[in-house]
Amino acid sequence: MRPNNVRICERTAEVADALILLSPVNRRYVTSFLSSAGAVVVHNGKITYFTDFRYYESACIKQKQGIVDADIEIRLQDGKFMENLKEMLSDCKKILFEDGFVSFGTYNWYKNSFDFAELVPGGSGLMAGIRGIKTEEELQNIIKAQEITDKTFSFAVNYISDNIHRKDFTERELQLEMDYFMLKCGADGLAFDTIAISGKKSSLPHGAPENIPVSRGFLTMDFGAKFSGYCSDMTRTVCIGKPDEEMLKVYNTVLEAQKAAFEVIKAGIPGKEADKAARDVIENAGYAGTFGHSLGHSLGLEIHESPNFAMGVEAQIPENAVISVEPGIYLEGKYGVRIEDIVCLKENGFVDLTHSPKELIII
Ligand SMILES: [Mn+2]
Known part of the structure; x- marks a missing residue:
């Protein structure tokens, strides 16, 4: 059994007799198989995957190919599913469930x-605790996803240079070109909707690209490819036209904030420590209150996972957690940098x- 699945069995046994997983992301995490429905049951150190007729054969093939863990028992989820499940769990005194996912109806x-x-x-x-520590296989998927994302940044910088003279060059066009490039490079999807926002709009941390021309000033691109279901995530802010002194100060402060976080980041630090290191730099430069989000989030099969680099996080961040480090300064009505x-x-x-460069790129 894969090491992370062994851990799921062990942790389940510490608190209950069985664990039922219904959420698509946790089913996929355990089985490495994508399906729109089904159930994973962890019981007596064994994992059973119930999946319906639409996926059953495909799941069995993936298991023969070594993609689905060989020790998972795949069972057909048919009209007798509830009976089968009840029978299987009839010796249980405690059944653990996904409290962050099940609806009121499912609970009943x-x-x-x-x-x-x-x-x-x-x-x-x-599940979040186990998923917070990436296995080597997961890490390789994230690395491949990020390689595509880095390549896309180089592409975007060239694309902007080649097209910025056009009056009809829009944020939306840039977004679509970046998305197409990621998919062409082998991404199996996008980690989230690509952000490409320019000028005054760069002060909106999660602003959406629109059918408006890319304007002068800061242009923030926040994007990520998915590879084998695993997300990547990066942000770069470039400048269209020459930046003024204050713009340079804002940009360099954000860069220094990230460097300050890098000084303290290692396995075992409380999540709040990295956040504070970056936040102090921003506050000391006179921009208190302009960094309104946390320093970083974990990512994996989902774009936002735990643990986090954030204020108030006392928990120690484990080795092999993959987390973003993303300070920003957002000046309302003016511009922003992340x-x-x-x-x-x-x-x-x-x-x-x-691996993309971080010195300010002026286009
Ligand atoms: Mn992010």
């Missing part, structure tokens, strides 16, 4: 079906998975 369905057992919340947290890399935490520091 559990309650009526498993009236012989206690339903224990905490399944979502258990610089984002993703890093993999190691005992003595980290590995920066983002």
Whole structure:
């Protein structure tokens, strides 16, 4: 069994007799198989994957190919699914469920079906904890996703240079060209909707590109490819035309903030420490209150996972967590700058998975 699946079995046994996973992301995490429906059941150190007729054969083929963990039992989810599930879990006293995912309706369905057992919340947290530490296989997928993303940044800079003279060159066009480039480079999807916003709009941390011309001043691009389901994430701010002194100060402050975070980042630090290192630089430069989000989030099958680099996070960040480091300064009505890399935490520091340049690119 894959090491992360072994951990899921072990952690489940510590708090309950079984764990039921229904969320698409956790089903995929355990099975490495993408399906729109199904259930993963962890019970007595074994993992069973129930999937319906639409996916059953395909899942079995993927298992023969070594993609689905060989030790997972794949069962057809048919009309007898509830009966099968009840029978399987009939010896359970405690059943752990995904409290962060199940709806009120599903919870009631559990309650009526498993009236012989206690339903224990905490399944979502258990999975988040395990997913927060990336396996080598997961890390390789994120690295490939980020390679595509880095390549896309070079492409974007050239594309902007070649097209900025056109009056009809829009944010939306830039976004679409970047998306197309990522997919052409082998991405199996986009980690999230690409942000490409220019001029005054760059003060909106998550502003959306529109059918308006790319304007002079700062242009922020925040984007990421997916590879084998795994996300990457990066942000670079470039400048269209010559920046004035204040723009340079803002840009360099954000860059210094990221460097300050890099000074302290290593496995075992509390999440708040990296955030504080970056935040102090921004505040000391006179921009208190302009960095309104956290320094970083983990990413994997989902673009936002835990643990986080954020204020108030006392928990120690484990080795092999992959987290973004993305300080920003946003001056309302004026402009904004964000610089984002993703890093993999190691005992003595980290590995920066983002390789694009960070000195201000002026186009
Ligand atoms: Mn991010």
